[in-house]
Amino acid sequence: MDSAVLITLILSGVFLLAFFGIGSTVLWALFTGAPWVPTRQHEVERMARLVHANNNDVFYDLGCGDGRTIKAMLPYVTRAVGIEISLPNALWCYLRFRNNPRVHIVFNSFYRTSLHDATIVYIYQFPNVHEAIKEKLLHELPQGAHVVTHVWPILGWDDKLKEVSEEQGHPRFYIYQV
Numbered sequence: 001m002d003s004a005v006l007i008t009l010i011l012s013g014v015f016l017l018a019f020f021g022i023g024s025t026v027l028w029a030l031f032t033g034a035p036w037v038p039t040r041q042h043e044v045e046r047m048a049r050l051v052h053a054n055n056n057d058v059f060y061d062l063g064c065g066d067g068r069t070i071k072a073m074l075p076y077v078t079r080a081v082g083i084e085i086s087l088p089n090a091l092w093c094y095l096r097f098r099n100n101p102r103v104h105i106v107f108n109s110f111y112r113t114s115l116h117d118a119t120i121v122y123i124y125q126f127p128n129v130h131e132a133i134k135e136k137l138l139h140e141l142p143q144g145a146h147v148v149t150h151v152w153p154i155l156g157w158d159d160k161l162k163e164v165s166e167e168q169g170h171p172r173f174y175i176y177q178v
């Protein structure tokens with residue numbers, strides 16, 4: 001075989017593998033949670049103020065996107081963990097925080113990641129995720145941990161609801177304590 005054809009075939013193969021490999025992790029996020037729709041910057045800062053975090057807190061974002069919530073929470077908390085299943089987002093966060101020893105990025109599904117040391121958990125996912133992760137949160141989080149959801153409440157958790165934050169024209173934050 002002509003070497004130019006061979007090189008073209010190899011390069012095409014590498015490209016296709018990378019395209020479908022990365023694409024599949026993005027698609028997987030659609031099936032296991034929500035696609036990447038970032039919390040708007042103004043909202044992220046509002047959330048960071050709302051949770052009254054202190055330097056004993058460990059913040060987790062379940063599906064951390066581009067890491068904006070982590071960046072906003074870092075001045076208040078001792079550590080932050082971003083869990084992300086989509087490879088481009090996980091890589092971006094890894095690069096973004098690679099020099100910060102207080103940040104840990106996990107390239108995995110939040111269903112398969114332990115949350116045992118989280119004291120504040122942020123969830124911006126579809127409501128079906130709330131249903132699926134409720135038991136895990138109750139089982140793994142330390143007593144007194146806060147769970148913040150964006151846009152949608154956690155059904156059946158009214159007894160744990162501490163605050164609903166409303167600002168006209170902006171989606172709500174629901175703050176729970178377990």
Ligand SMILES: C[S@@+](CC[C@H](N)C(=O)[O-])C[C@H]1O[C@@H](n2cnc3c(N)ncnc32)[C@H](O)[C@@H]1O
Nearest residue numbers: 029032033036037038039063065085086109110
């Ligand atoms: C609505 S976006 C929220 C992004 C970020 N938390 C923010 O507020 O800007 C949902 C994110 O969750 C990720 N995701 C979806 N399912 C996931 C799963 N099972 N495990 C980890 N991340 C997931 C998506 O890739 C996406 O980045």
